[in-house]
Amino acid sequence: MIIEKAERIxxxxxxxxxxxxxxxxxxxxxxxxxxxxxxxxxxxxxxxxNKQSPIKEPQTCExxxxxxxxxxxxxxxxxxxxxxxxxxxxxxxxxxxxxxxxLEKERAIVEEFELDYAEPINREFNREVGKALELLFQKPVxxxxxxxxxxxxxxxxxxxxQSKPIYIYGRYRKLVRGxxxxxxxxxxxxxxxxxxxxxxxxxRGKAVxxxxxxxxxxxxxxxxxxxxxxxxxxPIKRKAVLEDLAKEINSSEKVEVFxxxxxxxxxxxxxxTQNHRKEYEAVVYVEDGVEEKDLDKIVKTLTNAxxxxxxxxxVLRRRSDLTRVRKVYKVDxxxxxxxxxxxxxxxxxxxxxxxxxxxxxxxTTPSVSEIIGKRxxxxxxxxxxxxxxxxxxxxxxxxxxxxx
Ligand SMILES: [Zn+2]
Numbered sequence: 001m002i003i004e005k006a007e008r009i010x011x012x013x014x015x016x017x018x019x020x021x022x023x024x025x026x027x028x029x030x031x032x033x034x035x036x037x038x039x040x041x042x043x044x045x046x047x048x049x050n051k052q053s054p055i056k057e058p059q060t061c062e063x064x065x066x067x068x069x070x071x072x073x074x075x076x077x078x079x080x081x082x083x084x085x086x087x088x089x090x091x092x093x094x095x096x097x098x099x100x101x102x103l104e105k106e107r108a109i110v111e112e113f114e115l116d117y118a119e120p121i122n123r124e125f126n127r128e129v130g131k132a133l134e135l136l137f138q139k140p141v142x143x144x145x146x147x148x149x150x151x152x153x154x155x156x157x158x159x160x161x162q163s164k165p166i167y168i169y170g171r172y173r174k175l176v177r178g179x180x181x182x183x184x185x186x187x188x189x190x191x192x193x194x195x196x197x198x199x200x201x202x203x204r205g206k207a208v209x210x211x212x213x214x215x216x217x218x219x220x221x222x223x224x225x226x227x228x229x230x231x232x233x234x235p236i237k238r239k240a241v242l243e244d245l246a247k248e249i250n251s252s253e254k255v256e257v258f259x260x261x262x263x264x265x266x267x268x269x270x271x272x273t274q275n276h277r278k279e280y281e282a283v284v285y286v287e288d289g290v291e292e293k294d295l296d297k298i299v300k301t302l303t304n305a306x307x308x309x310x311x312x313x314x315v316l317r318r319r320s321d322l323t324r325v326r327k328v329y330k331v332d333x334x335x336x337x338x339x340x341x342x343x344x345x346x347x348x349x350x351x352x353x354x355x356x357x358x359x360x361x362x363x364t365t366p367s368v369s370e371i372i373g374k375r376x377x378x379x380x381x382x383x384x385x386x387x388x389x390x391x392x393x394x395x396x397x398x399x400x401x402x403x404x
Contacts, residue, residue, distance in 0.1 A: 002024060002027070002039065003039065003042055003043050003046065005023075005113055005115075006020065006023070006024075006039045006040070006043055007043055007047075007055075008113060009023060009109065009113050010040075010043070010055045011055070012112075013062055013063065013109060014058035014060075014061065014062045015036075015058070015061055015062065015063055016036070016057055016058065016061035016063075016064060016066060016068065017032075017033045017034075017035075017036030017037045017040060017057055018032050018033045018036060018061075018064065018068040018124065019032075019036070019061055019063045019064050019121070020032075020035075020036035020039060020040060021033055021034065021035030021036030021037070021039065022035075022036070022118060022119050022121065022124055023109070023110075023113070023115045023117070023118050024039065024115070024117050024118070025117060025118060025119035025124070026117040026118075026119065027117045031128075032119070032124055033068065040055065040057065043055065063102065063105055063106060063109070063121070064102070064121060065155075067125065067154050067155075068124070068125070068128060070154075071125075071128045071129055071132055072132050074129050074132075074152055074154070074157075074159075075129050075132035075133045075136055076136070077157070077159060078094070078129070078133055078150045078152070078159055079133060079136045079137065081150075081159055081161070082137075082148075082150075082161070085161070085236055086204075086236060086237070087148060087161065087163070087236055088147075088235075088236065088237045088238040088239060089139070089146075089147035089148040089163065089238060090139060090147055090238075091139060091140050091141070091142035091145075091146045091147050091148075092130075092133070092137065092139060092141060092142065092146050092147065092148045092149065092150065093126075093130070093141055093142060093143060093146035093148075093149045093150075094125075094126040094127075094129045094130040094133065094141070094149070094150050094152065095122075095126060095149050095150065095151040095152070096122045096125050096126055096129075096151065096152045096153070096154055097122075097151060097152075097153050098121060098122050098125075098154060098155075099155060102121065103120070103121070103122075106120065106121050125152075125154065129152065133150075145164070146164070147163060147164050147238060148161055148162065148163040148164070149161070149162045149163075161234075162234065163205070163234050163235055163236070163238075165205075165231050165232060165233050165234070165235070165265075166203060166205070166231070166232040166235050166238060166262065167229055167230070167231055167232075167262065167263050167264065167265060167267070167268045168199065168229065168230045168232070168242065168260055168261065168262055168263070169227065169228075169229055169259070169260070169261055169262075169263045169267065169268070169271060170227070170228055170229075170230070170246075170257045170258065170259050170260040170261070171224065171225030171226060171227050171228070171257065171258055171259050171386075172191060172195065172221065172225050172226055172228055172255055172256065172257045173220075173221055173222055173223075173225045173226075173255070173256040173257075174191055174215065174219075174220050174221040174222075174226075174254070174255055175220065175222075175253065175254055175255065175256060176220065176254050177217070177218045177219065177220055177380075178217060178218065179191060179194075179217065179254060179255070180217045181211055181214045181215060182209065182211075182214075184217070187217070189254075191209070191211070191221075191255050192209035192211075194249060194252050194254060194255045195207075195209055195228070195230060195249055195255060195257060196208070196209050196230060198245045198248040198249055199230045199232060199245060200232070202237065202240040202244075202245055203232040203235040203236070203237045203238070203240060204235060204236035204237050205232040205233050205234045205235035205236060205237075206232070206233040206234060207230050207231070207232050207233075208230070208231045208232075208233060209228060209229075209230055210228060210229040210230075210231060210268070210272055211226060211227075211228045212226060212227040212228060212271055212272055212274070212276055212386060212388070213226065213276055213278070213349055213350075213386065215381075215383050216354075216381070218380075218381070219381045219382065219383060220381075220382040220383070221382070221383045221386075222281075222382045222383065222384055223279065223382075223383070223384035223385045224384075224385045224386070225256075225257075225258065225259075225386070226383065226386045227271050227276070227386060227388050228257075229263070229268045229271060229272060231268070242260040242261065242262075243260070245260065246258060246260055271388060274388065275348065275349045275350060276349045276386045276387050276388060277329070277346065277347065277348055277349060277386075277387040278346070278347060278348075278349055278351075278383060278385065278386050278387065279344065279345070279346045279347075279383070279384040279385040279386075279387075280343075280344070280345045280346075280347070280353050280381060280382065280383055280384060281342065281343070281344050281345075281381070281382045281384050282342070282343045282344075282345065282353055282357060282378050282379075282380070282381050282382075283336070283340060283341075283342055283378070283379045283380040283381075284340065284341050284342070284343055284357055284368060284376050284377070284378060284379065285339060285340055285376070285377050285378075285379040286339055286340070286341070286372070286374050286375070286376045287339065287374075287375060288374040288375065289338050289339060289374075290335065290338070290339060290340070290341050290372070290374070290376075291335065291338075292335055294341075294372040294374075295333050295334070295335055295341055297371055297372060298331065298333065298341075298343070298368055298371050298372065299331045299332065299333060301366055301371045302328045302331040302345070302356075302366070302368075302371070303328070303329075303330060303331050304327070304328070304329060304330075305327070305328045305366060306325060306326075306327055307325070307326050307327070307328060307347075307351060307356060307364065307365070307366065308323055308324075308325055308364070308365055309323065309324045309325075309326060309351060309352060309355060309356070309360075309363065309364040309365075310322070310323045310324075310360070310363035310364070311323075311324075311363075312352050312354070312355045312360050312363065312364075313360060313361070313363070314354075315352075324350060324351070326347060326348040326350055326351035327347060327348050328345060328346070328347040328348075328351070328356070329346045329347060330344075330345075330346040331343060331344065331345050331346075332344040340379070343357075343368075344384070349386075352364070353378065353381055354377075354378040354381065355367070356368065357369070357376050357377060357378040358375075358376060358377050358378065359376075
């Protein structure tokens with residue numbers, strides 16, 4: 001039945017041994033070229049016995065145009081390209097984009113002859129080039145999670161390289177006010193740009209900054225820092241000494257990073273989607289004067305308080321107007337002088353502290369202004385700690401921090 005089918009195929013289409021073998025790819029073992037050659041041999045023996053002329057392998061295959069003869073050529077091309085780029089990887093995969101007309105022609109043959117055991121052309125091509133490249137690179141093909149994918153356009157001979165993104169976790173401190181977290185009109189640099197530059201250079205890819213929440217331009221980020229992830233898209237290099245990158249960033253004297261480490265996608269997602277609890281230090285200005293008993297009232301009222309906060313007027317243009325419910329867990333403070341107090345506030349992420357102090361014309365309640373019955377404004381604000389829960393447990397660093 002196979003030989004009869006093969007004969008009908010070859011009487012109608014001039015196929016190379018690869019393309020012939022591929023019609024029956026899921027039967028037996030070995031390469032399609034060997035499978036095709038074996039089928040053709042048996043077929044031609046039968047034809048000879050029947051005094052028919054043999055059907056030889058054509059000069060040019062009408063389906064693939066003899067693309068499989070260029071297997072080693074493509075492997076070498078990928079190899080040279082990787083070498084020239086200095087591409088770093090431990091595993092790879094070959095992909096290919098075959099022209100539509102070839103894929104359609106193949107589909108038509110499969111349908112015409114009801115080829116239930118056939119395999120698509122790109123799959124054979126990818127596998128064969130992959131095998132040749134494994135020898136050149138001395139590195140394995142990895143179908144599930146390769147570091148890099150070489151995507152070959154077999155007929156234009158263009159090769160594209162896609163490399164798996166790299167994720168690096170760290171925490172940053174913003175030591176000065178007046179820098180936005182991410183690029184912002186009118187500011188030359190940002191926390192993101194200061195952090196990303198050395199990463200982009202070291203990994204030779206596009207570095208994208210993801211902060212676990214954000215702070216305002218005029219707010220410093222101190223203490224144990226804010227978690228962030230740098231995602232390197234399409235990196236050429238996969239190895240770098242992270243401490244060296246930290247040193248370079250820290251020499252900016254504006255932003256400091258520490259605890260850098262490689263993480264996987266899942267960890268990145270966990271860190272970025274947690275609603276991190278935060279600790280702030282705020283200097284509050286009360287024009288009508290403030291004294292110990294005001295402070296006592298603030299501490300007592302805000303400790304374990306539930307805050308209803310409508311979207312602050314200052315961010316209404318960017319955020320939808322809704323009422324958030326957030327908790328304040330702990331408040332400490334001291335009077336600095338007759339008009340200033342310092343507050344340390346430990347609360348849910350997503351609570352706007354400037355408005356917790358001012359009350360934002362009654363949009364945040366309770367607020368410091370409301371509690372003492374005097375207009376209070378936040379004069380300076382620092383984020384002291386951003387709590388991170390890693391694998392269900394707080395990091396030891398944070399446990400320390402939050403005790404006090
Ligand atoms: Zn062919």
